[in-house]
Amino acid sequence: MAQPFPYTYYTCDCFDSNNPLASKRGPQPLEEDERDFDPHNPRSNYTLYPLEQLLYCEDCQQIRCPRCVAEETINWYCPSCLFEVPSSVVKSDGNRCTRNCFNCPVCTSPMTTNSLDQHGDGPPYILACPYCKWSTVEIGIEVEKGTGISAQLAKIANGGHPIPSLKERDKERERKKELESRRREKDAMSPTQDSPTTDTERDSTPSHDDLFYNLSSFYKSQIDAQTPSNPFSSAEINFSSPSAYSRIMSMYSSSSRKNKRSKPAPARDAASILEGLSIHDPSNDAQAIERIKREGWSTTLQPSQKLAQPDPTIRFSDELRPLATLLCTKRSKRCRSCRHILSKPENKITSTRYKIKLLALNHIPRISMRALPSQYTQSSSAPSATATPFAYDALKPGIPTHFLLHISNPLFDPIRVTLATPSTTPGKVQSRVTILCPQFEVGANTDVWDDALASSLSPIKHSAQDAGQIEAGKIWDRGRNWTSVVVEVVPGFLDGVPGLASSIGPGAAPPTSTNDGRKRSGTGALRDVGEDDGDLNYDEDVLEIPVFVRLEFEADVNAEERGLGDSRGSKGEREKREEAFWVVVGLGRIVEI
Amino acid sequence: MSSRPAARRPAPKGEYIETDSGNKVSRRSAITGTANIMLGGRTVIMADVVLRGDLHSTRPVPSSSGKDVTPTSISIGRCTVISTGSVIKPPCKISRGQTHYYPIKISDNVFVGPNCTISAISISSHVHIGANVVIQPFAIIKENVKILPNTVIPANMIIASGSVVGGQPARVVGEVGEGWGVSGGGSGGGLGVGGGGEEKWVEGGDLRELVRSIK
Ligand SMILES: [Zn+2]
Ligand SMILES: [Zn+2]
Ligand SMILES: [Zn+2]
Numbered sequence: 001m002a003q004p005f006p007y008t009y010y011t012c013d014c015f016d017s018n019n020p021l022a023s024k025r026g027p028q029p030l031e032e033d034e035r036d037f038d039p040h041n042p043r044s045n046y047t048l049y050p051l052e053q054l055l056y057c058e059d060c061q062q063i064r065c066p067r068c069v070a071e072e073t074i075n076w077y078c079p080s081c082l083f084e085v086p087s088s089v090v091k092s093d094g095n096r097c098t099r100n101c102f103n104c105p106v107c108t109s110p111m112t113t114n115s116l117d118q119h120g121d122g123p124p125y126i127l128a129c130p131y132c133k134w135s136t137v138e139i140g141i142e143v144e145k146g147t148g149i150s151a152q153l154a155k156i157a158n159g160g161h162p163i164p165s166l167k168e169r170d171k172e173r174e175r176k177k178e179l180e181s182r183r184r185e186k187d188a189m190s191p192t193q194d195s196p197t198t199d200t201e202r203d204s205t206p207s208h209d210d211l212f213y214n215l216s217s218f219y220k221s222q223i224d225a226q227t228p229s230n231p232f233s234s235a236e237i238n239f240s241s242p243s244a245y246s247r248i249m250s251m252y253s254s255s256s257r258k259n260k261r262s263k264p265a266p267a268r269d270a271a272s273i274l275e276g277l278s279i280h281d282p283s284n285d286a287q288a289i290e291r292i293k294r295e296g297w298s299t300t301l302q303p304s305q306k307l308a309q310p311d312p313t314i315r316f317s318d319e320l321r322p323l324a325t326l327l328c329t330k331r332s333k334r335c336r337s338c339r340h341i342l343s344k345p346e347n348k349i350t351s352t353r354y355k356i357k358l359l360a361l362n363h364i365p366r367i368s369m370r371a372l373p374s375q376y377t378q379s380s381s382a383p384s385a386t387a388t389p390f391a392y393d394a395l396k397p398g399i400p401t402h403f404l405l406h407i408s409n410p411l412f413d414p415i416r417v418t419l420a421t422p423s424t425t426p427g428k429v430q431s432r433v434t435i436l437c438p439q440f441e442v443g444a445n446t447d448v449w450d451d452a453l454a455s456s457l458s459p460i461k462h463s464a465q466d467a468g469q470i471e472a473g474k475i476w477d478r479g480r481n482w483t484s485v486v487v488e489v490v491p492g493f494l495d496g497v498p499g500l501a502s503s504i505g506p507g508a509a510p511p512t513s514t515n516d517g518r519k520r521s522g523t524g525a526l527r528d529v530g531e532d533d534g535d536l537n538y539d540e541d542v543l544e545i546p547v548f549v550r551l552e553f554e555a556d557v558n559a560e561e562r563g564l565g566d567s568r569g570s571k572g573e574r575e576k577r578e579e580a581f582w583v584v585v586g587l588g589r590i591v592e593i
Numbered sequence: 594m595s596s597r598p599a600a601r602r603p604a605p606k607g608e609y610i611e612t613d614s615g616n617k618v619s620r621r622s623a624i625t626g627t628a629n630i631m632l633g634g635r636t637v638i639m640a641d642v643v644l645r646g647d648l649h650s651t652r653p654v655p656s657s658s659g660k661d662v663t664p665t666s667i668s669i670g671r672c673t674v675i676s677t678g679s680v681i682k683p684p685c686k687i688s689r690g691q692t693h694y695y696p697i698k699i700s701d702n703v704f705v706g707p708n709c710t711i712s713a714i715s716i717s718s719h720v721h722i723g724a725n726v727v728i729q730p731f732a733i734i735k736e737n738v739k740i741l742p743n744t745v746i747p748a749n750m751i752i753a754s755g756s757v758v759g760g761q762p763a764r765v766v767g768e769v770g771e772g773w774g775v776s777g778g779g780s781g782g783g784l785g786v787g788g789g790g791e792e793k794w795v796e797g798g799d800l801r802e803l804v805r806s807i808k
């Protein structure tokens with residue numbers, strides 16, 4: 001679970017830019033039930049972010065999420081050796097580390113360079129995985145030096161055979177072509193003899209790399225053949241030159257064989273192995289099947305392992321190659337609509353500081369929900385200190401439970417907050433939610449000093465005697481720049497739904513989150529799609545409450561230049577501002593009774 | 594839920610011994626080789642935590658005065674929290690039949706969740722480690738990293754700053770947001786809920802408030 005309960009996710013407007021979001025519809029999102037934000041909707045996976053992942057464009061006065069920013073790469077670096085890779089090298093060599101960093105092709109763990117020497121410090125060296133213990137010994141590769149591994153590996157094929165360099169490949173290809181043409185001539189001279197099909201070149205199926213280089217050189221020659229000798233290209237026709245004149249004249253003459261010969265053959269595609277053509281050979285499949293029969297499944301590869309390989313067509317574990325580590329980037333981010341920079345890290349790889357960083361959490365109130373401490377809810381209970389922590393992962397259905405919704409204001413102006421929530425949560429498990437005080441004010445964020453000085457400001461003292469005094473329409477507590485209100489939640493029943501939670505109870509495996517910012521794994525979302533048989537889907541027992549938040553406040557007109565001071569005489573000028581967005585509070589997991 | 598500190602579990606009175614520099618060390622922790630352990634101040638060692646300070650480097654430490662210098666085997670920075678049941682054990686290498694231990698360095702404002710096993714060589718500041726995480730020997734964790742619960746970080750792995758890692762073996766699954774560790778302008782009221790005594794801290798942020806709340 002990426003985020004422990006209770007968590008709060010914020011939505012960004014951009015997920016629904018075709019239907020302008022609630023902000024333009026006024027403060028009553030309840031009027032249109034179908035517009036309520038449904039956190040269990042598969043699409044919601046892509047719209048909810050924890051507050052710390054969101055930026056804020058001060059010009060557009062809007063939240064900016066990873067989907068509505070444009071990114072610009074500042075530099076590339078290897079996450080393993082932390083060396084910066086110049087963009088020219090990235091362009092020529094690809095986005096992988098060209099030093100000594102490799103990942104295990106079996107388990108993805110970073111590999112270490114180990115010496116096979118008895119004393120542990122001398123050649124030969126191998127790459128070994130400290131996690132699954134796979135090593136290049138299994139593919140018959142040892143290297144002579146402990147550094148510059150990638151350059152050395154580029155020259156060694158599995159089994160220790162040398163890989164020819166590009167030049168050697170070209171030479172070899174020319175040699176074979178010559179052989180072939182000579183053979184053809186021979187065949188032409190003595191057509192009665194069957195040409196021997198069992199020649200050595202054709203027996204060994206060429207490797208993926210061979211085919212690639214053959215094809216690329218073939219295409220290169222084709223392009224070369226096409227471009228320079230086009231007789232009609234306007235660049236070549238120089239009317240003042242007699243040769244061009246004669247050429248044009250020859251076009252009109254009927255017997256222009258010479259000209260025809262100089263015309264290039266029309267571009268064609270590869271027609272032989274030496275030109276990069278690979279024809280599917282069923283006998284290869286038969287061989288592979290035989291091999292699987294003989295050696296078992298364990299020698300085959302998982303799809304993810306294959307796809308990570310430079311040659312994703314391989315089938316067996318002895319064809320694996322260590323994977324050069326993928327590079328990472330440092331990126332700056334711009335607002336997509338106004339192009340202003342929202343975040344720009346310092347260039348140095350080792351630096352973790354930012355030159356510019358416009359965080360949403362400096363503009364958007366932090367909203368959190370916690371269980372109301374039990375001494376306030378149970379009037380009879382002794383005020384013992386042994387209050388057990390609230391079990392957010394075991395919410396009891398049907399039992400009204402009180403929570404505190406806490407809003408803290410990062411702005412230097414007081415805000416007026418209006419909260420709205422659907423009375424029953426969307427989804428199959430319907431929980432009832434009531435915000436007891438949906439409209440209230442939150443104080444301005446001032447210096448921390450003021451907080452200390454104005455400690456007398458906090459007016460509402462709650463004691464155990466107050467228990468049961470939770471009143472509708474009244475806030476629970478407030479401080480300098482925060483206010484809390486009580487929310488009553490009646491978790492819904494899981495068994496109101498057929499095929500109840502037996503398969504997805506709290507004991508079920510937690511979703512494997514792939515991204516900190518995403519709340520559920522793709523599989524959970526996928527299963528939601530098109531499967532509407534009334535059964536509970538993955539994570540539908542999670543009680544998530546959508547809350548629509550609307551803020552109103554007055555701010556200085558040029559508040560975005562606050563850092564520069566309000567010296568331009570506009571000090572008194574204030575403008576009304578409004579901000580509205582959905583948040584989703586993941587309160588916990590409902591259990592069966 | 595898993596990365597909540599277990600501070601609120603019922604504890605006998607005086608669960609923690611507080612040192613002069615404000616370190617809080619649980620009476621129920623298991624610490625060996627105290628002389629080889631350095632705590633930076635305002636750092637919390639919870640119950641059932643094992644610190645293997647006795648596994649220190651046996652190589653002679655050069656000293657100018659000619660006296661024996663006590664080697665440090667575990668050094669932990671300021672405002673770092675080691676939650677219940679975690680084990681911190683210096684990494685070791687075996688060469689020529691001898692076992693050599695290397696000192697482990699954990700920096701400031703690091704949160705180590707419950708039941709972790711840590712043999713990293715260094716963990717930089719503002720790192721948040723979820724529950725049941727295993728960090729194998731000689732791994733290096735840079736600043737501002739989030740390690741999801743149940744992750745296994747293979748030996749020697751280096752985790753670049755700003756990464757979110759998860760899985761077994763660990764791989765980078767994302768980036769922490771720009772707002773990582775920033776509690777925001779609302780830090781006065783913070784995350785905490787008035788009267789609830791709940792956390793006023795954020796993952797990767799300043800853990801001072803968390804340390805203060807642990808009693
Ligand atoms: Zn967006
Ligand atoms: Zn590298
Ligand atoms: Zn491996």
Ligand SMILES: [Zn+2]
Pocket residue numbers: 057058059060061335336337338339340
């Ligand atoms: Zn903008």
